[in-house]
Structure formats: C-alpha cells, structure tokens
Amino acid sequence: MRFLATGEEMQKIDQISIEQIGIPGLVLMERAALAVTEEIEKRFSRIKTGEHDTGRTAYTRILVVTERGNNGGDGLAVARMLAEKGYLVDVYCIGQVSRATESYKVQESIFGQLGIKITEDFPNGEYDVIVDAIFGVGLKRDIEGIHKEVIDHINDMPAYVVAVDIPSGISATTGRVMNVAVKADLTVTMGLMKVGMTVYPGHGYCGEILVKDIGFPDKAVDMVMPEIFTYDEGDLNRLNKRRPDGNKGTFGKVAVIAGSQEISGAACLAASAAYRVGSGMVKVYTHKDNRVIVGGYLPEALMMTYQDEKTAVICAENACAWADVILIGPGIGTGKEAECMLKTVLENFKGTIVVDADGLNLLSAHKELLASGEISRQTGNIALVITPHVKEMSRLTGKTVAELKEAPVRECRTFAEAETLVCVLKDARTCVSDGGVHTYMNTSGNDGMATAGSGDVLAGMIAGLSAGGISPTEAARLGVYIHGLAGDRAKKRYGKAAITAGSLIDEIGPIMSSYV
Numbered sequence: 001m002r003f004l005a006t007g008e009e010m011q012k013i014d015q016i017s018i019e020q021i022g023i024p025g026l027v028l029m030e031r032a033a034l035a036v037t038e039e040i041e042k043r044f045s046r047i048k049t050g051e052h053d054t055g056r057t058a059y060t061r062i063l064v065v066t067e068r069g070n071n072g073g074d075g076l077a078v079a080r081m082l083a084e085k086g087y088l089v090d091v092y093c094i095g096q097v098s099r100a101t102e103s104y105k106v107q108e109s110i111f112g113q114l115g116i117k118i119t120e121d122f123p124n125g126e127y128d129v130i131v132d133a134i135f136g137v138g139l140k141r142d143i144e145g146i147h148k149e150v151i152d153h154i155n156d157m158p159a160y161v162v163a164v165d166i167p168s169g170i171s172a173t174t175g176r177v178m179n180v181a182v183k184a185d186l187t188v189t190m191g192l193m194k195v196g197m198t199v200y201p202g203h204g205y206c207g208e209i210l211v212k213d214i215g216f217p218d219k220a221v222d223m224v225m226p227e228i229f230t231y232d233e234g235d236l237n238r239l240n241k242r243r244p245d246g247n248k249g250t251f252g253k254v255a256v257i258a259g260s261q262e263i264s265g266a267a268c269l270a271a272s273a274a275y276r277v278g279s280g281m282v283k284v285y286t287h288k289d290n291r292v293i294v295g296g297y298l299p300e301a302l303m304m305t306y307q308d309e310k311t312a313v314i315c316a317e318n319a320c321a322w323a324d325v326i327l328i329g330p331g332i333g334t335g336k337e338a339e340c341m342l343k344t345v346l347e348n349f350k351g352t353i354v355v356d357a358d359g360l361n362l363l364s365a366h367k368e369l370l371a372s373g374e375i376s377r378q379t380g381n382i383a384l385v386i387t388p389h390v391k392e393m394s395r396l397t398g399k400t401v402a403e404l405k406e407a408p409v410r411e412c413r414t415f416a417e418a419e420t421l422v423c424v425l426k427d428a429r430t431c432v433s434d435g436g437v438h439t440y441m442n443t444s445g446n447d448g449m450a451t452a453g454s455g456d457v458l459a460g461m462i463a464g465l466s467a468g469g470i471s472p473t474e475a476a477r478l479g480v481y482i483h484g485l486a487g488d489r490a491k492k493r494y495g496k497a498a499i500t501a502g503s504l505i506d507e508i509g510p511i512m513s514s515y516v
C-alpha cells in the first residue's frame with residue numbers, strides 16, 4: 001500500500017520535514033536535484049555518440065527552464081550539477097513570480113559564485129534535453145501570459161523533456177491541465193506519487209514516471225496521513241490463503257443474478273470471473289432462454305431460471321436462502337422481472353450484495369430501494385457494494401459526468417458515506433470508498449479494458465472475493481486492482497486493442513496463483 005499525495009498534502013509533508021523535524025530544505029532540494037541529474041545522465045551521455053565522424057566533439061545540450069519557487073530552485077541545482085559534469089547547460093528563469101523563495105535565492109547565489117549565467121530571454125539554441133522546473137506542487141491557478149507562452153514553446157521544441165516533480169501546468173491534486181501544461185517524456189517526482197499524476201488528463205502529460213526517495217521522513221508522511229492510497233503487487237498478500245482442508249462450501253457460494261431474455265453473455269462472464277477468483281460454488285439465476293448458452297459456456301455453474309415475474313421472485317428468494325454473496329445486475333434489463341428480483345434481494349438478503357449495471361439503473365429509478373437494509377448496513381451485519389461507471393453514478397447521484405470527473409474521490413466517498421455502502425466508481429482510474437477517511441485509487445489497468453463485458457468481469461470478481469471471506473471493502477479494492485493487473489497482462493499478450501472481457505478472466509489465475 002502506498003499513499004498518493006495531493007499538492008497541499010505534499011507541501012505539508014515538505015513543511016513538517018523542514019520546520020518541525022528539522023531537515024534543511026536545501027538538503028532535500030540537493031537530493032531532488034541529484035535524482036533528476038542521475039536520470040538525465042543515464043539517458044544522455046555528456047558527449048553525444050554517433051557524431052564523432054564529423055571530427056568535432058558534440059556535447060549534449062540542455063536547457064533548464066525555471067521560475068523562482070522551490071521547483072525552480074530544484075532546477076537551478078540540476079543545472080549546476082549537469083554543468084559540473086561537463087554538459088552544455090543554459091538556464092532560463094522566467095522570473096515573473098514576485099518573491100523568490102529562500103532556497104531559490106541560495107541556489108541563485110551559488111550560480112553567481114560559479115559564474116554561471118541565468119538568461120532572462122528564452123534562448124534561441126537547439127537542445128537535446130529541456131528540464132522543466134517552472135512550477136511544482138505550488139501551482140495554484142491557471143497559467144496565462146508569459147508562462148503560457150514559454151510552455152507552448154517548450155512543447156513545440158523537439159527536445160526530450162524532463163519534468164521536475166510534476167509537469168508544469170498539471171494540478172498535483174486533480175490532474176487538471178491549468179490552461180496549459182508541459183508534455184514531458186520523463187517525470188522525476190519527489191517523495192510520494194502525486195494524485196494528479198495518476199489521474200487523467202495529468203497522467204498523459206508525465207511520460208515515464210519515477211518516484212524518488214529524497215529523505216522525507218515517514219513521520220512527516222504519517223503526520224499528514226494522505227487521504228488517497230493505492231496498491232501494488234505486495235498487496236496481493238491481502239488475499240486469503242486457501243485452506244488445505246477446505247471444501248467447496250468453505251470457499252464461498254456466489255449467486256449471480258444476471259442476463260435477460262436478449263442478453264446471455266453478462267451472466268457467463270460474471271459467473272466465470274467469480275469462479276476464477278476462487279469461489280467454491282457459483283449459481284446463475286437467469287432467464288430460461290439462457291439455460292443452454294450459460295450451461296455451454298460454464299458447465300461448472302449451477303443454474304436456476306425464470307420466465308415471468310412470479311418465477312423471477314422465486315429465483316431471487318432462492319438466491320437469498322442459498323448464497324453467501326449475491327451479485328445482481330449485469331444484463332438483467334430494467335423490466336418488471338428485474339425490478340422484483342432487485343427488490344426481493346435488497347429487502348431480504350442477509351449477506352453482501354454487489355449491484356452492477358442494470359441493477360444500478362433500477363436503483364436510480366427507485367432510489368427508495370437504497371434505504372432497504374440500511375440499518376443492518378450501519379450495524380455492519382450486511383453490506384452493499386455498488387460498481388457504477390461515471391454515467392451510472394451520474395444517474396444515481398444527479399451530478400453531471402463533468403462534475404463527477406472533476407472530483408471523483410470526493411464524490412465516491414460522499415455517496416458511500418451518505419448511503420452506508422461501498423462505492424466502486426469506475427473510470428480510467430477507479431476509486432473505492434466505504435465512506436471512511438481513506439479512499440483507494442486504482443493505478444493498474446489500461447484503456448484496452450474499455451471493452452464490453454469488462455465491468456461484468458469486475459463485478460464477478462468482487463462478489464467471488466467477498467464470498468471467499470474477504471471484507472466487502474477489501475474485496476472491492478483487490479478486485480479492482482487484480483482486474484487492472486489482468487488488463488495489463490492481457491495487453492502484453494494480445495495488444496491493447498485486442499483485449500476482450502474473456503481474455504481478462506484468463507489472466508486472473510496466474511496473477512493470484514502464488515498468493516492464495
């Protein structure tokens with residue numbers, strides 16, 4: 001588990017490290033600069049290779065662009081280190097920020113002592129590398145005027161661009177482009193990954209991202225306790241180990257209420273995914289027309305079918321009596337039969353319910369259903385997990401898609417807290433909240449996963465993990481994380497464009513195999 005910092009949280013961590021703990025700011029700045037310098041050295045040697053035949057030695061030319069905040073201070077230190085190593089370095093300080101920081105002034109005075117010049121006009125030369133040290137986490141408002149012109153100019157140049165801490169113009173908190181932003185090839189970020197570098201559009205401006213430890217003490221991070229965290233491979237240890245003496249009942253019974261007269265695939269995908277994360281038994285409740293298709297795709301599935309409202313309610317009652325976890329929604333449609341089944345489940349089931357897809361559309365149309373079971377949810381006896389994509393969330397909350405995309409973490413958490421449920425807000429970066437202070441933001445996965453049925457697979461995985469004994473919140477986080485990892489494996493195997501929902505299911509086993 002690792003924290004992601006907003007701009008404000010990172011500035012607080014900076015401040016506590018320096019002012020309360022006593023690590024000199026310049027020590028952090030020198031370590032930040034060293035980290036950036038080393039990465040440039042790894043990629044560009046001082047003397048360019050391949051140009052010896054001309055008889056002249058060609059040196060790598062680097063332009064460092066700064067402002068007078070601490071991001072600019074980092075930039076000056078990078079320029080000095082590279083110049084000391086023999087690179088040809090020019091430094092341009094935009095210099096429009098009214099007050100230079102103390103650390104910037106120190107770096108500037110070292111420049112004076114060494115006789116390195118800082119230009120006040122954008123140099124005309126050609127450069128192999130541009131170091132963007134204009135704004136870091138202190139960016140507060142939209143970029144206009146000379147700063148915008150400079151950033152546009154950098155983006156037009158053919159050089160390799162290295163951003164110090166974060167590409168200038170990206171909000172470290174929201175990932176928003178503040179009118180204009182540097183398009184970097186490499187971003188070397190200090191201490192913690194910034195939230196704005198993981199979400200879109202910010203992520204798309206960073207190029208390769210490296211997180212460098214420059215000596216912020218853990219104590220400073222603990223004192224700030226960032227709100228958002230993510231998982232990496234070590235977190236797969238959170239999966240339950242399978243009991244060697246277990247039987248199929250031990251590993252959980254999942255009821256998948258999915259599919260309708262016209263739709264059969266959703267039930268197949270969700271049920272199959274529930275099995276692949278380790279469920280002992282999966283029973284599909286679907287329309288009778290799907291019996292042969294589901295049975296053919298997944299002979300392991302138990303099945304019960306309905307054909308009208310009355311038999312639909314009987315199916316839902318059977319699921320309530322039989323299952324540990326019920327997933328309801330993929331492909332069920334929004335007709336009367338689907339509505340009756342959802343109502344029956346929400347009013348009667350005493351375990352964890354996962355609602356996805358059409359189940360969510362029904363909830364939007366019948367918001368009173370959200371209240372059923374809320375008291376039991378408040379006491380922790382039962383749980384409700386919802387898995388809306390932003391459009392479904394928009395229907396549920398009445399907020400526009402643009403509003404949700406502007407602050408997904410806040411919206412996800414607020415809804416989870418207000419309704420006492422676990423909300424999995426799906427997008428290119430999916431958030432998971434149970435209303436608690438910390439929100440999970442997923443960083444695995446890729447756009448190849450935007451393919452029909454991908455959400456059905458996720459819903460099946462969350463239901464299956466939860467039935468295996470993992471708490472609903474943890475099952476949601478791990479489900480989202482593993483789903484993304486499956487997407488990343490499928491991308492390597494087939495290429496992004498060729499990922500299908502079925503191919504995600506095939507990758508689940510290898511990801512989980514050494515942890516369960």
Ligand SMILES: NC(=O)C1=CN([C@@H]2O[C@H](COP(=O)(O)OP(=O)(O)OC[C@H]3O[C@@H](n4cnc5c(N)ncnc54)[C@H](OP(=O)(O)O)[C@@H]3O)[C@@H](O)[C@H]2O)[C@@H](O)CC1
Nearest residue numbers: 025028029032069070071135136137138139140141142165
């Ligand atoms: N503390 C340390 O020693 C260490 C810090 N480190 C480094 O410091 C960075 C943070 O530095 P920082 O806090 O000084 O902010 P920074 O990003 O340089 O910019 C602030 C200046 O920009 C201005 N400004 C803002 N928006 C603007 C706009 N749209 N258009 C124009 N101006 C705008 C703003 O003006 P103001 O809003 O105050 O008027 C202020 O003057 C961090 O990312 C990391 O690289 C680490 O390496 C470790 C050591």
Ligand SMILES: Nc1ncnc2c1ncn2[C@@H]1O[C@H](COP(=O)(O)OP(=O)(O)O)[C@@H](O)[C@H]1O
Nearest residue numbers: 426427428445446447449450452453454455456
């Ligand atoms: N650009 C993207 N990057 C990473 N994951 C994505 C991206 N686009 C979609 N996804 C993931 O793919 C899944 C799509 O789910 P959903 O929209 O419900 O699809 P469907 O209803 O077709 O099954 C979600 O888990 C979502 O987070």
Ligand SMILES: [K+]
Nearest residue numbers: 132135166168
């Ligand atoms: K920067």
